[in-house]
Amino acid sequence: MSDGTYIKRPNRPLQVYAVIFLIxxxxxxxxxxxxxxxxxxxxxxxxxxxTLKWYGELWQREPVWNALWNSVRVGVVVAVxxxxxxxxxxxxxxxxxxxxxxxxxxxxxxPLVIPGIIFGVALLVLLSRMGIPLTLYTVGLGxxxxxxxxxxxTLLPRFEGFDxxxxxxxxxxxxxxxxxxxxxxxxxxxxxxxxxxxLTFTISFDEFIMAFFLTGTDPTLPMYIWGQLRFPQEFPxxxxxxxxxxxVSFILVFLAQWIGRIGLDETKKS
Amino acid sequence: MADTTLAGKADSExxxxxxxxxxxxxxxxxxTARGYLLISPTLAxxxxxxxxxxxxxxxxxxxxxxxxxxxxxxxxxxxxxxxTEPIFGALLQRSFWIxxxxxxxxxxxxxxxxxxxAFHVHRNKMLWIILMTLxxxxxxLLRIFAWKVILGYEGVINSGFMAMGWIQAPLEFLLYSxxxxxxxxxxxxxxxAILPLYVSLEKIDKSLLEAATDLGDGPVARFLRVTLPLSxxxxxxxxxxxxxxxxxxxxxxxxxxxxxxxxxxxFIQLQFGAVNNWPMGATLSIVLMLWIAAIALVFLFLTxxxxxxxx
Numbered sequence: 001m002s003d004g005t006y007i008k009r010p011n012r013p014l015q016v017y018a019v020i021f022l023i024x025x026x027x028x029x030x031x032x033x034x035x036x037x038x039x040x041x042x043x044x045x046x047x048x049x050x051t052l053k054w055y056g057e058l059w060q061r062e063p064v065w066n067a068l069w070n071s072v073r074v075g076v077v078v079a080v081x082x083x084x085x086x087x088x089x090x091x092x093x094x095x096x097x098x099x100x101x102x103x104x105x106x107x108x109x110x111p112l113v114i115p116g117i118i119f120g121v122a123l124l125v126l127l128s129r130m131g132i133p134l135t136l137y138t139v140g141l142g143x144x145x146x147x148x149x150x151x152x153x154t155l156l157p158r159f160e161g162f163d164x165x166x167x168x169x170x171x172x173x174x175x176x177x178x179x180x181x182x183x184x185x186x187x188x189x190x191x192x193x194x195x196x197x198x199l200t201f202t203i204s205f206d207e208f209i210m211a212f213f214l215t216g217t218d219p220t221l222p223m224y225i226w227g228q229l230r231f232p233q234e235f236p237x238x239x240x241x242x243x244x245x246x247x248v249s250f251i252l253v254f255l256a257q258w259i260g261r262i263g264l265d266e267t268k269k270s
Numbered sequence: 271m272a273d274t275t276l277a278g279k280a281d282s283e284x285x286x287x288x289x290x291x292x293x294x295x296x297x298x299x300x301x302t303a304r305g306y307l308l309i310s311p312t313l314a315x316x317x318x319x320x321x322x323x324x325x326x327x328x329x330x331x332x333x334x335x336x337x338x339x340x341x342x343x344x345x346x347x348x349x350x351x352x353x354t355e356p357i358f359g360a361l362l363q364r365s366f367w368i369x370x371x372x373x374x375x376x377x378x379x380x381x382x383x384x385x386x387x388a389f390h391v392h393r394n395k396m397l398w399i400i401l402m403t404l405x406x407x408x409x410x411l412l413r414i415f416a417w418k419v420i421l422g423y424e425g426v427i428n429s430g431f432m433a434m435g436w437i438q439a440p441l442e443f444l445l446y447s448x449x450x451x452x453x454x455x456x457x458x459x460x461x462x463a464i465l466p467l468y469v470s471l472e473k474i475d476k477s478l479l480e481a482a483t484d485l486g487d488g489p490v491a492r493f494l495r496v497t498l499p500l501s502x503x504x505x506x507x508x509x510x511x512x513x514x515x516x517x518x519x520x521x522x523x524x525x526x527x528x529x530x531x532x533x534x535x536x537f538i539q540l541q542f543g544a545v546n547n548w549p550m551g552a553t554l555s556i557v558l559m560l561w562i563a564a565i566a567l568v569f570l571f572l573t574x575x576x577x578x579x580x581x
Contacts, residue, residue: 014386018383117519117555119323126323148316222412254404
């Protein structure tokens with residue numbers, strides 16, 4: 001990195017471009033909280049004045065709390081299961097020589113690229129042919145498919161940067177497989193596990209298209225918002241709810257990215 | 271414990287009580303079998319969640335709707351309809367057109383940004399990357415909703431510009447149009463372009479750039495002859511990662527597209543919703559999948575060629 005000479009010269013136009021890029025990236029989303037404090041039922045300029053009444057109204061709504069509770073339940077279960085499956089998948093992929101490994105990884109990563117609507121309708125058809133009613137469990141299954149690639153992608157670099165001789169040393173010193181896992185392997189991949197839990201929870205919490213096809217009578221939060229979008233008079237409270245969701249999501253994802261990467265750079269350096 | 275080092279590594283996986291069994295013995299010896307055993311729960315979920323649904327979807331696409339049930343005699347009728355009736359072809363074409371434009375716009379706009387972080391950011395690179403990709407992880411629905419707030423008839427742009435006195439009447443082309451869908455898609459998928467572009471640019475050996483400079487190339491020639499060709503795999507990957515998922519997007523055209531901006535995803539949803547012709551919806555999904563597979567092959571071919579040119 002230090003061998004760059006002329007590259008070190010700052011490039012003004014590029015710096016300006018980068019700043020504008022970041023502004024354009026973030027400003028659209030910031031309009032949601034901005035208007036959620038606006039004391040008017042219409043979402044338009046000029047702003048009428050500051051108020052917290054939309055948040056207060058939200059507080060008293062039973063359906064919002066129900067939807068929140070549904071989303072949290074699905075999110076926690078999906079995060080835990082997809083992270084466990086991600087850990088064992090990443091472990092298997094990095095530790096063992098398996099023929100067809102790259103095809104396997106491609107298969108696991110497929111939901112990243114293929115439009116979610118196809119998975120949504122395919123699962124819907126399967127469930128209805130099998131006579132399984134649509135509940136939060138079916139939403140969870142859909143979210144699991146969406147979250148797994150992210151869990152594996154978060155955990156794979158952890159296991160790749162992991163030196164197998166550490167485990168061998170532990171075994172040589174007399175630890176059995178179970179304790180080696182808990183005392184050597186797990187602590188080293190722990191940041192990846194935390195990052196994966198946070199990330200998959202957020203993805204499930206925010207996921208819409210799978211829930212759109214697989215929700216029964218219990219809506220998740222994004223489904224609740226989707227239902228409210230039809231009513232213009234509900235717009236301000238939807239904005240307030242959206243602001244809260246965005247706030248929580250940004251914090252969780254930032255933590256996930258931070259935790260997921262910091263340790264990784266350290267292991268690479270050493 | 272005699273066979274502990276058989277695989278060349280001390281065994282840390284199999285638990286002692288199971289070592290006696292024949293199956294356990296086999297698992298212990300075969301790395302492949304152990305790897306697959308370990309990954310099998312993940313594969314089982316993927317099978318239930320992806321392969322089985324796809325098979326049923328494929329079967330359903332050969333059925334016909336009959337009242338509230340299905341006529342299960344296999345027939346190609348749905349496929350023939352998709353092939354012959356112009357509306358389906360037109361919708362597919364429009365979907366590819368919209369996501370194609372969005373893809374090109376996103377990659378062009380993100381390239382300088384990825385270039386900047388790869389070559390001109392020397393401290394806190396990680397923070398920059400997190401900053402650029404952070405919005406991508408948060409609610410897709412809400413990011414699209416934000417654009418509805420901005421582009422709406424009385425939205426941020428229209429009401430803002432009118433309050434400033436720049437325009438007299440709201441600009442109607444902003445909402446419920448293909449333009450709105452393209453802008454929104456380009457914004458929403460930026461992270462998918464940034465990451466592969468950044469990775470491919472970061473990998474470039476800086477000494478090659480210095481060599482080009484020493485041999486008399488100016489900045490423009492150097493970029494065109496060294497940097498751009500070397501980053502081509504990243505460009506292709508970025509195009510692939512944006513083009514494929516956006517062709518089947520549902521939320522953006524549903525919220526911002528209006529009648530002109532409706533895409534194939536909306537049409538598929540209609541078949542499973544209001545139109546209630548599930549077999550037709552299944553056929554459309556399969557056709558879309560086939561197109562995606564074909565396009566993926568093209569991208570694979572392009573990547574191979576770009577890689578071959580570099581090495």
